[in-house]
Amino acid sequence: MRITALLMMAGLLLAACATPTPYQASGSDGSAYGYSEQRIERDRYRITFSGNSLTDRETVETYLLYRAAELTRENGYNNFTVVTRATDEETRSWGGDPYYSRFYVDYRYYHPRWGWYGWHDPFWNDTRYREITRYEASAEIVMGRRPSGDPANDFNAGEVLRNLGPDIVRPTVG
Numbered sequence: 595m596r597i598t599a600l601l602m603m604a605g606l607l608l609a610a611c612a613t614p615t616p617y618q619a620s621g622s623d624g625s626a627y628g629y630s631e632q633r634i635e636r637d638r639y640r641i642t643f644s645g646n647s648l649t650d651r652e653t654v655e656t657y658l659l660y661r662a663a664e665l666t667r668e669n670g671y672n673n674f675t676v677v678t679r680a681t682d683e684e685t686r687s688w689g690g691d692p693y694y695s696r697f698y699v700d701y702r703y704y705h706p707r708w709g710w711y712g713w714h715d716p717f718w719n720d721t722r723y724r725e726i727t728r729y730e731a732s733a734e735i736v737m738g739r740r741p742s743g744d745p746a747n748d749f750n751a752g753e754v755l756r757n758l759g760p761d762i763v764r765p766t767v768g
Contacts, residue, residue, distance in 0.1 A: 612648060613648060614645065614646065614648040614649040614650070614653060614763070615628060615644070615645040615648070615649045615653075615654075616763050616764055616765040616766075617629070617657050617660065617661075617762045617763060617764055617765075618764070618765050620642075620644060622765075623765060626644060627644050627645060627646050627649075628643065629641065629642065629643045629657060629658070629661045630642050631661070631665060634734070637737045637738065638677075638734065638735070638736050638737070639662075639665055639734070639735055639737075640732065640733070640734050641658060641662055641665065641732065641733050641734075641735065642658075642730060642731070643657045643658040643661060643730070643731050643732075644728070644729075644730040645729050645730070646728065647726040647727065649728075649729065650729070651681060651683070651729045651731075654681065654729040654730065654731045655681060655729075655731045656758055656761060656762075657731075657762070658731040658732070658733055659733075659749070659754055659758060660754065660758045660759075660762055662674055662676070662735050662749070662751075662754070663751040663752075663754035663755045663758070664751075664755065665737075666735070666737045666751040667751050667752070671737035671738055671739060671751065672738075672739055672740070672750065673737070673738050673739065673740060673741050673742075673748060673749065673750055673751060674735045674736065674738070674748075674749050674751060675735065675736045675738065675741075675742045675747050675748050675749070676733050676734070676735055676747045676749070677733075677735065677747070678733065678734045679731070679732070679733040679734075680731070680732055680733075681729055681730070681731045681732075682729070682730045682731075682732075683727060683728075684727065684728045684729075685725060685727045685728075686725070686726050687725040687726070
């Protein structure tokens with residue numbers, strides 16, 4: 595009884611630790627998830643945001659735009675233009691249960707009409723498949739003091755920070 599309770603508590607604690615990637619620099623908490631940037635020219639950057647398997651696509655893209663606006667303001671500019679943008683999706687799947695895979699139960703019986711017939715036990719041969727999807731968004735931006743004239747790709751950094759700010763989840767300290 596005590597062991598069951600301890601295992602349940604450990605499972606709950608582990609589940610509580612599994613959260614989507616917060617808005618942070620990659621490598622800041624020892625993980626590879628978060629934002630990173632690379633300066634290409636004085637006013638041009640390549641920005642990337644990588645999320646873990648619990649971070650949805652919309653969040654990854656939102657955090658990328660937010661970082662672009664922050665970087666624009668940090669460099670003394672008001673606007674940025676997204677020159678290129680891409681979101682990559684990596685999906686991995688696996689199946690089976692390593693504990694029960696050793697207990698393969700296979701029944702065979704003879705039926706007068708169909709001959710020998712095989713049947714697998716649904717309780718012992720339950721194969722579970724799991725699929726994990728991770729998203730990584732990247733963009734190349736050019737910063738400026740005024741919009742470039744491309745309304746579809748021009749962003750006002752102040753407005754982006756104001757409008758997306760309430761949706762940004764920062765890492766918890768503790």
